[in-house]
Amino acid sequence: MWDEADHAALDSYQDDARLRSWNAWGWVDTRDVAQACRLALTAEVSGADVFVIAAADTVMTRSSHDLVTEVFPDVPIRGELTGRETLLSIEKARRVLGYEPDHSLAERLGPIG
DSSP, X not given: OBOGGGGGGHHHHTTOGGGGGGGTTOOOXXXXXXXXXXXXXXXXXXXOOXXXXXXXXXXXXXXXXXXXXXXXXXXXXXXXXXXXXXXXXXXXXXXXXXXXXXXXXXXXXXXXX
8 A cells, every 4th residue: 555655756756667567557546545435434344355556557657558568468459558557457346346546646647658
């Protein structure tokens, strides 16, 4: 989980895409985690369920498509990757919990480079 202090490290990741490939360049703001917890507590679900809670974007200035083709060239890309969209599927959390991340790094990172 990230808070404002973690944003200082963003520039250090940009020159070597492999530095953050271990988690598919993902991140999540602590406030979005809190949102997901609130939603899960009030969701109409039963039993135990598993959700990926992540930001909708990555920590990188490059597009997700470029990152995947550079670092994982043998992995097929299914579907369309747009901009810096997360490679961690948050679709189930969106569908079941109504989760939608409120925080993004787009403004901090600027245009895709």
